[in-house]
Amino acid sequence: MHVGVLPLLGSLAVGGPVAPAPVPPGAGILPVPGMGPPGAVAAFGANVPRVAPGPGEPLPSPAPLVAAKFLTPNGVRVTAFPGSDLARMYDAPTVVGLRPGYVYRFELSNLPYFPGVALYPEVELRGVLVPRPGMKYMDYPIPLTFTVPDLARAAGGAVVTKVIYLEDPEKAIPTDTTPDTPIEVPDDTETAALRNARENGRLMAVVRLGNRKPPADELRRSAVEGTVLLPGEKYLRAPAAPPAFPFWGVPLFDPILGPRGPKEECLVNGDDKGPGLGIGPGGVLGGLDPTDVGVEYTSGGKRKVTSSCVVCICAPRYVIRRVELLPTGFDQRVGLILHVGRERPQGFLDLAPPGAVVGREKPTEFLGRVRPSAYVGQVGTSLFIGTSRPSAFGQVFGVKVEATYVEPVQLTAYPTLCPLTVTKTVDPPGPKQSGEVVTITIRYANTGSKPADDLVVSDSLSGRLEYVPGSAQTDRPANFTTAENEAGSVVLRWELPGTLLPGQSGTIKFKAKVR
Numbered sequence: 095m096h097v098g099v100l101p102l103l104g105s106l107a108v109g110g111p112v113a114p115a116p117v118p119p120g121a122g123i124l125p126v127p128g129m130g131p132p133g134a135v136a137a138f139g140a141n142v143p144r145v146a147p148g149p150g151e152p153l154p155s156p157a158p159l160v161a162a163k164f165l166t167p168n169g170v171r172v173t174a175f176p177g178s179d180l181a182r183m184y185d186a187p188t189v190v191g192l193r194p195g196y197v198y199r200f201e202l203s204n205l206p207y208f209p210g211v212a213l214y215p216e217v218e219l220r221g222v223l224v225p226r227p228g229m230k231y232m233d234y235p236i237p238l239t240f241t242v243p244d245l246a247r248a249a250g251g252a253v254v255t256k257v258i259y260l261e262d263p264e265k266a267i268p269t270d271t272t273p274d275t276p277i278e279v280p281d282d283t284e285t286a287a288l289r290n291a292r293e294n295g296r297l298m299a300v301v302r303l304g305n306r307k308p309p310a311d312e313l314r315r316s317a318v319e320g321t322v323l324l325p326g327e328k329y330l331r332a333p334a335a336p337p338a339f340p341f342w343g344v345p346l347f348d349p350i351l352g353p354r355g356p357k358e359e360c361l362v363n364g365d366d367k368g369p370g371l372g373i374g375p376g377g378v379l380g381g382l383d384p385t386d387v388g389v390e391y392t393s394g395g396k397r398k399v400t401s402s403c404v405v406c407i408c409a410p411r412y413v414i415r416r417v418e419l420l421p422t423g424f425d426q427r428v429g430l431i432l433h434v435g436r437e438r439p440q441g442f443l444d445l446a447p448p449g450a451v452v453g454r455e456k457p458t459e460f461l462g463r464v465r466p467s468a469y470v471g472q473v474g475t476s477l478f479i480g481t482s483r484p485s486a487f488g489q490v491f492g493v494k495v496e497a498t499y500v501e502p503v504q505l506t507a508y509p510t511l512c513p514l515t516v517t518k519t520v521d522p523p524g525p526k527q528s529g530e531v532v533t534i535t536i537r538y539a540n541t542g543s544k545p546a547d548d549l550v551v552s553d554s555l556s557g558r559l560e561y562v563p564g565s566a567q568t569d570r571p572a573n574f575t576t577a578e579n580e581a582g583s584v585v586l587r588w589e590l591p592g593t594l595l596p597g598q599s600g601t602i603k604f605k606a607k608v609r
Contacts, residue, residue, distance in 0.1 A: 154356070156222045159191040159323060159330070160298070161235035165274055167206050167242055174322050176201035176214065177313030182324055187274075189235050191323030191330070194219040195337025199308060199316040202240060208249050214308055215240070218300040220339070221260065224356040226408045229525040234410045236298050237276045244303060251421040253304040255284050259291035260298055261413045263361035268557035268582025270609050271411065272529045278414045287415035296358045298412065360408040361385075361558045363534070364518040366401040373397045384581035385556045389516050389538060391546040391594070402516040402536060409526040409558070409608045513542020513596075514549075526608045531562060534606055539599035549590040551602060557581035558609045565605035572602075 164172045166186040173183045174190060176199060183203075192198060198217040205211055217238065223231045236258050244254050256278075261267070267277055281287040284300075291297045308316075320333040364387045371388045374380040377397055382388045387402040521533045536553065540546050555561060561584050566574050573589040588602055 154224050154226065156224050157231035158193070158222075159231065160194055160219055160222055161189055161232045162192050162217070162238050162299075163187060163189045163235035163274075164200075165237055165239045166202065167240075167245075169204050169206060170202055170240070171204045173201035173203065174324060175317040177308075177310055178317035180317050180319060184325055188325055189232070190325065191232060192217070192219050193321045193330075193333060193337070194222050195339045196318060196321050196333075197316065197338050198322070199313060202245070205245055205249075206242065208245065211249055212307070213245065213248055213303060213305065214313075215301055215303045219298075220300065221296050221298040223260070223410060224359055226359060226406075226525065229359070229408055233525075233527075235273075236412055237274070237414070238299075238301060239276065239278075239414065240303065247418060248303045248305050251305055253302060253419040255287065255303075255417040255419070256301040257281075257284070257287040257291045257297070257415040257417075258299045258301065258412055259294065259415070260296040260358040261411045262295045262358050263556060263558050264357075265294045266361075266411070266557040266581070266609070267413065268609065270529075270560065270607075273527055276412050276414050278416045281415045281417050284417050287417050291413075291415055295413065296356070359410045360406045361556050363387075363405050363407065363520075363556060363559070364402040365404040371399045371401060373399055379550070379552060382552055382554050382585065384554050384579055384583065386552075386554050387516065387518060387536065388552045388554075389514060390548075390550040390552075391514055392548050393513055393542070393544050393546050398514075400514050400516060402518040405518050405520050405534075407520055407526055407532065407558075407608065408524075409528060409530075411528055411558070411609070513540055513544055514546055514594075515539050515541045516551075528608055531605055531607050534604055536602040537599065538594075538602075540594045540596050543596055545596065546594045547592070549588075549594060549600075551588045551590065552585055553587075554579050554585045555581070555583040555606065557583050559583055559606040560609055561586060562605040562607060565603075567603045568600065570600045 164170075164186045166172070170186045171183050172186050172188055173181055175181045196219055198219070200215055200217065201212055202215065203212045205213070215238070223229075223234060225231045239256070247254050267279075269277060271277055279290075281290060288297065288300070318333055318335045320331040323330045363385050366381070366386050366388070368383045368386075369381045371379065371381040371386065373390065379388055379390055379399060388399055389401065390397065390399050392398070516536065516538045519535045519537075521535065526532065534553075536551060538549065538551065561576065566586065566588075568574075568588060568590075570590055571592070573591075575587045575589075576584045577587070579585045586604060590600070594600070
């Protein structure tokens with residue numbers, strides 16, 4: 095099958111493993127972008143397939159490399175391309191750039207508590223970032239974390255597997271992290287870890303650590319020149335061999351709307367997601383989901399509700415699913431006089447620091463509802479039959495307007511639909527790292543012709559955002575309260591008594607930490 099016809103099968107094919115297909119020159123291999131056969135162009139971005147954008151967004155492209163940061167105990171040394179002429183040694187922590195689609199071998203030496211022992215972790219690169227404007231993909235490395243307990247388990251014969259994925263913000267684990275202290279969640283098997291990673295985000299890498307030393311010929315075969323951007327280098331040559339991963343199929347997508355754009359890099363806040371906002375029995379606001387903003391007000395004797403615009407905070411966060419396979423069986427020693435049997439322990443002590451391992455069950459799906467956003471009337475000539483001379487008949491389909499009374503209003507407003515306009519912004523703009531604090535501003539204005547009474551502004555924060563206590567500010571008298579929401583964050587609520595006359599406005603500010 096020719097690569098060029100794959101996009102045409104998007105509405106018919108479902109993603110899944112399929113047999114490898116021959117790769118024509120210069121075509122690259124999907125879904126790992128930036129790769130090509132030997133002799134392909136070495137420039138960054140060569141042969142990178144473009145990713146479908148969201149409504150009104152420019153077309154983003156996947157990054158040609160994946161940044162990877164080795165996080166190890168002090169003194170550990172990392173060797174790239176071990177056992178080959180390309181070998182280079184660096185002190186950890188260190189950051190390298192890796193081409194996706196390849197299987198890498200590294201050497202960890204000078205290990206604490208294990209003098210003279212070297213371990214050879216295997217790293218499979220499965221996915222890439224899709225940077226947004228201003229986002230440098232090398233600033234967001236996947237964490238290759240090897241703790242003292244990890245090294246001790248591997249040196250003792252266990253196999254430690256870590257599945258790294260880019261977390262979907264809508265399924266985020268509500269806990270604080272930093273780029274160098276990622277969340278680790280335990281799993282029973284590697285199959286379960288891979289499944290959970292795909293269900294909760296984008297699979298990025300699979301790391302396996304054991305005490306096996308690969309043979310010299312295996313180390314030489316895994317050293318593919320042009321696949322690792324070493325510290326201090328600015329350019330990368332063309333790879334000496336094609337990637338190890340073949341085609342994986344084409345995902346199903348809507349033939350009209352096209353494929354969904356990538357969403358794991360950025361978390362959204364504002365607007366009205368899921369079931370629509372509404373005033374329920376007793377005047378209680380309903381439909382306020384995490385990330386929603388709801389503004390209640392009274393106009394014309396009726397209680398109404400509106401929402402704000404959407405803001406995006408681009409802050410990629412990685413999560414690790416950890417699996418440990420212990421050795422089984424027993425060792426036996428036989429002497430001339432005495433028979434001694436020794437059985438290895440069947441358990442182990444978990445030395446993970448507090449807060450490093452987080453397990454949380456939460457819904458992985460949500461039900462959305464599509465509402466009509468416009469009504470279209472048709473005006474034109476109707477069908478007529480049996481006339482003997484040229485004639486025409488006009489007919490109007492829709493609502494016939496007999497008379498109307500229009501009050502003087504602001505031309506840019508929509509007084510009959512929503513006299514209250516609400517906007518939301520984030521400062522400073524641009525990509526963020528976990529742990530950074532942002533200032534969120536909500537502005538509301540009466541752009542209609544009637545007063546709005548007793549405003550109530552509610553902002554339900556995402557699980558990736560943590561409200562900074564004491565940071566809420568408003569330029570009008572307000573009663574401020576907080577309450578926990580189902581995402582593991584809080585709902586911020588401002589009750590603004592009084593009347594907001596036409597043309598008047600107000601501002602609310604607060605700070606939030608990106609988790």
